[in-house]
Amino acid sequence: MKLETTIQGLCASLKSARAEQKIIGFVPTMGNLHQGHLNLVREARKKCDVVVVSIFVNPIQFGPNEDYDSYPRTLEQDSQLLETVGCDYIFAPSVEQMYGNKPRLTNISVSNITADLCGLQRPGHFDGVAVVVTKLFNIVRPDYAFFGEKDYQQLAVIRQFVRDLNMPIDVVGVPIARAEDGLALSSRNGYLSEENRQIAPMIYKTLKNAEQELLQAKPLDEVLESIKVALTGAGFIVDYVEARSLELQKVETFNQDVVLFVAAKIGATRLIDNLQVKYIS
Amino acid sequence: MKLETTIQGLCASLKSARAEQKIIGFVPTMGNLHQGHLNLVREARKKCDVVVVSIFVNPIQFGPNEDYDSYPRTLEQDSQLLETVGCDYIFAPSVEQMYGNKPRLTNISVSNITADLCGLQRPGHFDGVAVVVTKLFNIVRPDYAFFGEKDYQQLAVIRQFVRDLNMPIDVVGVPIARAEDGLALSSRNGYLSEENRQIAPMIYKTLKNAEQELLQAKPLDEVLESIKVALTGAGFIVDYVEARSLELQKVETFNQDVVLFVAAKIGATRLIDNLQVKYIS
Numbered sequence: 001m002k003l004e005t006t007i008q009g010l011c012a013s014l015k016s017a018r019a020e021q022k023i024i025g026f027v028p029t030m031g032n033l034h035q036g037h038l039n040l041v042r043e044a045r046k047k048c049d050v051v052v053v054s055i056f057v058n059p060i061q062f063g064p065n066e067d068y069d070s071y072p073r074t075l076e077q078d079s080q081l082l083e084t085v086g087c088d089y090i091f092a093p094s095v096e097q098m099y100g101n102k103p104r105l106t107n108i109s110v111s112n113i114t115a116d117l118c119g120l121q122r123p124g125h126f127d128g129v130a131v132v133v134t135k136l137f138n139i140v141r142p143d144y145a146f147f148g149e150k151d152y153q154q155l156a157v158i159r160q161f162v163r164d165l166n167m168p169i170d171v172v173g174v175p176i177a178r179a180e181d182g183l184a185l186s187s188r189n190g191y192l193s194e195e196n197r198q199i200a201p202m203i204y205k206t207l208k209n210a211e212q213e214l215l216q217a218k219p220l221d222e223v224l225e226s227i228k229v230a231l232t233g234a235g236f237i238v239d240y241v242e243a244r245s246l247e248l249q250k251v252e253t254f255n256q257d258v259v260l261f262v263a264a265k266i267g268a269t270r271l272i273d274n275l276q277v278k279y280i281s
Numbered sequence: 282m283k284l285e286t287t288i289q290g291l292c293a294s295l296k297s298a299r300a301e302q303k304i305i306g307f308v309p310t311m312g313n314l315h316q317g318h319l320n321l322v323r324e325a326r327k328k329c330d331v332v333v334v335s336i337f338v339n340p341i342q343f344g345p346n347e348d349y350d351s352y353p354r355t356l357e358q359d360s361q362l363l364e365t366v367g368c369d370y371i372f373a374p375s376v377e378q379m380y381g382n383k384p385r386l387t388n389i390s391v392s393n394i395t396a397d398l399c400g401l402q403r404p405g406h407f408d409g410v411a412v413v414v415t416k417l418f419n420i421v422r423p424d425y426a427f428f429g430e431k432d433y434q435q436l437a438v439i440r441q442f443v444r445d446l447n448m449p450i451d452v453v454g455v456p457i458a459r460a461e462d463g464l465a466l467s468s469r470n471g472y473l474s475e476e477n478r479q480i481a482p483m484i485y486k487t488l489k490n491a492e493q494e495l496l497q498a499k500p501l502d503e504v505l506e507s508i509k510v511a512l513t514g515a516g517f518i519v520d521y522v523e524a525r526s527l528e529l530q531k532v533e534t535f536n537q538d539v540v541l542f543v544a545a546k547i548g549a550t551r552l553i554d555n556l557q558v559k560y561i562s
Contacts, residue, residue, distance in 0.1 A: 019302060034459045105393050106411075106445035130387075131446070138447040150561065164387035164411070166288065166419040 001083050001091045009141050010091050014050070014077065014140070022049035026142035028133060030100050031055040031092075032072040032187040033081050040146040041085045043174050052140050053082055054091040056098060061128030072187060091140070091227035098135065103140060108134055110157050110164075113248040117153050117261055118272065121239060126157050133158055137169060148178045150184050152274045156248045176273070184273045191269040200271060203235045203262050206273040210260055214277055220254045231264050239263035239270065246276070254279060282364050284371045287439060288420050291372050295331070307423035309414060311469040312336035312373075313353040314362050315457035321427040322366045324455050333421050334363055335372040337379060337527035341408030353471060354493070355522040372421070379416065389415055391438050391445075394529040398434050398542055399553065402520060407438050414439055426450050431457045431465050433540060433555045437529045457554070460486065465554045481552060483515045484543050488556040491541055495558055501535045512545050521545035522552065527557070535560060 004010040017024060025048030027040045037053075055078055062068035075092060083092060108130040108201065119126055147155045154175050164173050177185045182204035183197075192200055195240045206227045213223045220243055227241045242261045243251045251258050257279050263272045285291040298305060304327030308321045318334075325332045336359055343349035356373055363371060389411040400407055409473045418426065428436045436454050443452050458466045462480075463485035473481055485509045494504045501524055508522045523542045532539050538560050544553045 011449075021300060037489075067444075100444075102444075103393075104445045106442040107390050107392070108446075109388050109390070111388070112384075113386065135447045138449055150467050161387040163381075163383075164385045164416075166416045168292075168419055168422065232391065 001090065003092060003246070005080065005092055005094065007093065010089065012138065013089060014052070017050045018141070020071040023144070024048060024140065024142045025051045026136070026145045027051070027053045027087075027141045028059065028136050028145065028147075029053060030053055030071065030187065032074050032190070032270050032274055033078045034177070034185045034187065034189075036148050036150060036185040038081060038085045040148060040174050040176050041082065041087055044144065044146050045086045047144055047172070048142075050087065050088050051090055052089045052191065054086045054093075054136055054140070055133070056091075056093055056136075057261060058098075058128060058132040059095055060099075060131060061125050063122055063125065066122075067188075067191075072190060077224065082208065087247070091136075091221050095114070095238055098132070104131075106277060107131065108161060109159050113153070113156055113160060115215045117240060117244075117248075118183060118263060119153070121263070126154070129154055130157065134165075134167075137167060142169060144172055146172045146174055149173050149175065149274070149276075150186065150272070163265070182208070186271065188269055188271065191267075193267055193274075195268045199234055199236075199266055202231060202236070203264060203273045204275075207262060207273060209262055211275060211277045214254045214258075215280075220252065220258075223254075224260075227260070227262065229260070236266050250274045282360070282368055282371065284360065284373060286373055287378055288374065290332070291370065291420060293312075294370060295333070296333045298374070301421070303317070305329060305421065305423045305426070307330045307417070307421045307424070307426045307522065308332070308368075309417050309426065309428075310334060310336055311352065312337045312359050313355050313469065313471070314359045315458070315466045315468065315470075316465040317429050317431060318360060319366050320458050321429060321455050322363065322368055324453060325425065325427050326367045328425055328453070329423075331369050332367060333370045333372055333423065334368045335374075335417055335421070335518075337374055337413070337417075339379075339409060339413040340376055341380075341412060342406050344403055344406065347403075348469075348472075353468060372417075379413070380463045385412075387413065389442060391441050394434070394437055394441060396418060398521060398523060398525075398529075400434070402544070407435070410435055411438065411442050415442070415448075418448060423450060425453055427453045427455055429457065430454050430557075431467065433542070434529065445505065467550075467552065469552065470552055472548075474548055477547045477550065480547055483512060483552045484545060484552060485516070485556075487511045488541055488543065488554060492556060492558045495535045495539075496561075501533065501539075504535075505541075508541070508543065512543070517545040517547050536541055546558075 023045030057071050110128050114126040159171050183201045183202040210223045226240050243258045259276050261274045306325030337442050338352050366520045377380045395407040462482040464482045505522050521544050524539045538556050542555045
């Protein structure tokens with residue numbers, strides 16, 4: 001495994017792989033890796049000859065009051081974990097390496113599917129994601145790129161601009177990795193107090209419960225409302241509870257496969273989760 | 282020379298060239314080719330192993346009152362010309378092939394350098410250019426791409442987003458091709474009446490005259506004013522006359538290399554031209 005911190009260095013390293021037409025797999029991350037990320041790398045390892053993992057805390061996807069400065073940076077620990085799952089190259093560039101010192105004038109925006117869910121509370125967030133992922137795609141030029149379904153809306157946005165812009169990349173979504181008690185793994189879980197860590201798995205429990213209710217034909221709006229009530233009762237401040245189609249379009253009734261989305265704060269930590277519910281006609 | 286009308290067909294054709302690590306050159310055009318375009322292909326031929334020319338009248342870069350419907354489509358004649366300059370592949374996709382039948386949600390915008398000159402009269406134009414050029418780049422994946430300096434602002438916009446998004450492509454600007462009387466070659470020259478075609482070369486004459494005046498230390502604002510007066514006197518309706526740095530930043534005095542820009546209507550036809558003037562200190 002090799003660590004590259006410059007674009008030039010990474011490109012030089014990948015040159016021979018490309019010349020030999022090896023399949024390149026890419027896992028973009030912001031570091032502070034957990035089993036969720038490692039699952040992405042394992043998937044990449046299965047499908048690809050060469051696996052590149054980027055670790056870059058991208059300033060332009062954080063809002064002014066978000067946790068950019070305090071976001072955990074744990075490169076050494078991340079490197080050790082990546083070694084165990086067969087990563088070939090870590091790409092860990094500086095902000096200057098990625099954005100240079102001339103002003104960036106170009107923006108990429110995806111309309112409609114970014115307008116709500118996490119987009120509502122985080123204006124500009126998905127533009128920042130679209131720009132950095134496009135930059136990384138152009139630097140790494142992978143055949144496959146792997147993203148977690150935990151950030152389902154992000155995955156949908158990436159699939160959308162890859163299709164709209166004809167990027168020659170297969171985007172692979174990988175199921176959410178969960179702790180034994182059901183909490184979706186996230187770098188932000190580290191912010192939770194011990195007490196709140198005990199409460200956090202409620203999100204997944206309410207989602208699984210909602211799945212049962214839907215399959216028992218309880219109306220969708222009532223099911224969503226009951227998630228809200230349960231989470232509020234447990235001490236969460238609910239940001240949204242929503243149902244969408246797999247392509248993020250609004251859904252009024254449970255008459256197709258849906259994704260249930262939750263974003264809620266416990267203490268100062270905002271957690272998100274989602275669950276796909278299959279429609280059986 | 283081979284004509285490809287589908288993305289899949291073109292990609293299949295280029296696959297072996299890519300496997301053999303051949304240098305791929307790309308010339309995006311809207312067809313109705315003239316010597317200016319052919320010069321781009323000649324440049325590509327010099328630098329590259331494989332030359333791809335796209336012919337696609339891109340609907341999303343035309344405003345609602347612009348000439349999308351009437352824009353000349355002359356594929357047969359274009360093919361004959363391209364054969365003479367050593368083009369390997371013509372890529373002439375349909376609008377459906379390029380934009381599919383699902384709605385496009387992704388936009389690319391470049392700020393600052395698109396705000397005036399042609400951007401002012403053509404809102405959304407450069408977004409449409411950025412999107413289609415990015416799509417074409419992702420389909421063709423060239424090593425070099427060739428653009429005329431006639432559309433200098435477009436060239437600057439393309440250089441900007443290529444740099445901002447780390448696209449692995451060398452953008453090559455090629456000097457303006459002119460008729461013997463100095464008129465910059467353009468597909469839109471075909472719209473000119475015989476009488477207006479006689480008047481049109483005035484644009485280049487006033488630019489060359491302005492160059493002389495600048496070199497003789499006449500103040501920049503007076504030089505720009507004299508271009509306006511001369512063109513208006515000749516029957517043009519002047520849209521803009523401006524001086525900019527090579528990177529399109531505003532310039533108050535002639536103390537660096539500048540580009541002089543003109544856009545003006547004669548009859549119903551809008552013509553643009555520009556001239557780089559070297560500063561000798």
